[in-house]
Amino acid sequence: MQDKVWIFDTTLRDGEQALKASLTEEDKIQLAHTISRLNVDVMEVGFPVSSPADFRAVQRIANEVKGPAICGLARAMPKDIEACGLALKGAQQPRIHTFIATSPLHLQHKLRKSLDDVIEMAERSIKQALQYTDDVEFSCEDAGRTPFDDLCKVVDRAIRAGATTINIPDTVGYTTPDEYAAIIHHLRNNVANIDKARLSVHCHNDLGLAVANSIAAVQAGARQIECTINGIGERAGNCSLEEVAMIMKMRQDHLKVHTGIRSEEIYRASRQVATICNMPVQPNKAIVGENAFAHSSGIHQDGVLKAQNTYEIMAPETVGVPNNQLNMTSRSGRHVIEHRLSELGYQAADYDMDQLYTSFLELADQKGTVYDYDLEAMIHFNKLAEQDEFYQLQFVNASSNSQSIASATVGMSLGEELSQEAATGNGPVEAAFLAIERITGHAVEVIEYNLEATGQGASSLGQVNIIAKFDGRQYHGAGLASDVVEASVRAMIRVYNLIDRARKVSDLKQQRKAG
Numbered sequence: 001m002q003d004k005v006w007i008f009d010t011t012l013r014d015g016e017q018a019l020k021a022s023l024t025e026e027d028k029i030q031l032a033h034t035i036s037r038l039n040v041d042v043m044e045v046g047f048p049v050s051s052p053a054d055f056r057a058v059q060r061i062a063n064e065v066k067g068p069a070i071c072g073l074a075r076a077m078p079k080d081i082e083a084c085g086l087a088l089k090g091a092q093q094p095r096i097h098t099f100i101a102t103s104p105l106h107l108q109h110k111l112r113k114s115l116d117d118v119i120e121m122a123e124r125s126i127k128q129a130l131q132y133t134d135d136v137e138f139s140c141e142d143a144g145r146t147p148f149d150d151l152c153k154v155v156d157r158a159i160r161a162g163a164t165t166i167n168i169p170d171t172v173g174y175t176t177p178d179e180y181a182a183i184i185h186h187l188r189n190n191v192a193n194i195d196k197a198r199l200s201v202h203c204h205n206d207l208g209l210a211v212a213n214s215i216a217a218v219q220a221g222a223r224q225i226e227c228t229i230n231g232i233g234e235r236a237g238n239c240s241l242e243e244v245a246m247i248m249k250m251r252q253d254h255l256k257v258h259t260g261i262r263s264e265e266i267y268r269a270s271r272q273v274a275t276i277c278n279m280p281v282q283p284n285k286a287i288v289g290e291n292a293f294a295h296s297s298g299i300h301q302d303g304v305l306k307a308q309n310t311y312e313i314m315a316p317e318t319v320g321v322p323n324n325q326l327n328m329t330s331r332s333g334r335h336v337i338e339h340r341l342s343e344l345g346y347q348a349a350d351y352d353m354d355q356l357y358t359s360f361l362e363l364a365d366q367k368g369t370v371y372d373y374d375l376e377a378m379i380h381f382n383k384l385a386e387q388d389e390f391y392q393l394q395f396v397n398a399s400s401n402s403q404s405i406a407s408a409t410v411g412m413s414l415g416e417e418l419s420q421e422a423a424t425g426n427g428p429v430e431a432a433f434l435a436i437e438r439i440t441g442h443a444v445e446v447i448e449y450n451l452e453a454t455g456q457g458a459s460s461l462g463q464v465n466i467i468a469k470f471d472g473r474q475y476h477g478a479g480l481a482s483d484v485v486e487a488s489v490r491a492m493i494r495v496y497n498l499i500d501r502a503r504k505v506s507d508l509k510q511q512r513k514a515g
């Protein structure tokens, strides 16, 4: 029977310490429900003494969220423990987590206390916490820089005082995996009562080693990992929950441990944390980044099409990502194009691959990603036709100020015909998009809107990139202008022109079928 490693999520406590604006009570409740769906064992949700709002948030989560143990953080101080105990009163399984630093640096400069003073404070706090719950965790802050002998002494006394979990934080992300594993080994071999408590680890990512250190500690016998979704947390962040959970799932053969995490809930949780915390995930982030299951180069795409596990060690659905992505770029090869076209209903006889691939590379070099509608246009117009665009911008006139509703008037030609419409909106861009919608007679769903300044200083141009969805398909439009509303309108008109072209392509397809 393999050992279970407990997952202690601290997104709502250590994770929150990294945010520019603290989470509201409602944000915390929403995230707490999401985190509990991951089936974590413990959820640290705040620091009740720190503010009345955090006290209320911890209290509400303790009352409302069932499943994991609900934990609050407290310094080794009576008022902190009391606030924590009161806030957690409604929890089915309350855990009080109390901590104090043990490294010489923190003792001398921050706490200005001796090791013995700190041990006494820890003992008093653990005993006080036990009046509220029998589940008490104690952390030796900055354990990573604490001498072994001191650490053993503190841990021994904390367990004797009644702590049921002992946490060994690498608070400043200083240790390397072998050093960190050695600390865990040393404690297991030199603290007589160590088996009376669960040994936990809490790693920070200052040198990018939080995940590696946590796994090394598990290999050395630790049985709880403290971590956060997307790895958010103080400074460079904490150990990332999704990474350690998936390492232990995918490499159970090697590590011989398991967790209770429901991995299919990971992606949803990651997206929600990124949105609510306003901390976007980097595209190349393991497990949850936009590119984690995307393949862009021809050799990889060919491999994945032949056998998915050639370049994917786990299926995207395992972590709740709906599907992998095969991006068509100038690094793509013929196999992926053929595959995509067959998904779109084309057979090899419908096109000349050599000719198509030449046009494809030309276009991909120009614009980066080639979309379905580009591929179809290349087939039907042989090469991407620089045909006259049906919709042309004549003018855009927008106004907005802090006191009134934004409005815009847009004038466009539709072939020979001229048309203009006005609309109001939350901002001038939205108003202009609504005016375009009225002119064209159909609405698109904007999935991504990206505005960047191109150039330097005040003479920069605004470049707008839009990804919009119409009739189940995505279209990409780009617009460049000194005025950001005009750049947005140009990008949107490009989208409408691509939709128009896709429609013409579809008519041609129908005619070919009929003929």
Ligand SMILES: CC(=O)SCCNC(=O)CCNC(=O)[C@H](O)C(C)(C)COP(=O)(O)OP(=O)(O)OC[C@H]1O[C@@H](n2cnc3c(N)ncnc32)[C@H](O)[C@@H]1OP(=O)(O)O
Pocket (backbone or CB within 6 Å): 014, 017, 047, 049, 050, 051, 074, 075, 076, 077, 099, 100, 101, 110, 111, 141, 171, 234
């Ligand atoms: C490694 C970590 O992540 S620890 C958790 C960090 N999280 C936070 O700090 C977020 C919440 N913090 C807060 O809201 C505030 O800092 C509070 C309410 C806790 C304290 O606020 P203040 O009383 O104004 O103190 P301040 O934060 O300026 O200084 C911290 C004090 O706590 C002491 N202290 C620090 N850690 C501990 C501890 N574990 N046990 C006891 N005392 C401690 C410091 O020595 C300092 O004491 P001093 O005033 O005697 O010098």
Ligand SMILES: CC(C)C(=O)C(=O)O
Pocket (backbone or CB within 6 Å): 014, 073, 099, 139, 140, 141, 142, 167, 169, 170, 171, 172, 202, 204
């Ligand atoms: C409070 C403790 C566990 C902490 O966050 C740290 O040491 O990093």
Ligand SMILES: [Mg+2]
Pocket (backbone or CB within 6 Å): 014, 169, 171, 202, 204, 234
């Ligand atoms: Mg921390």
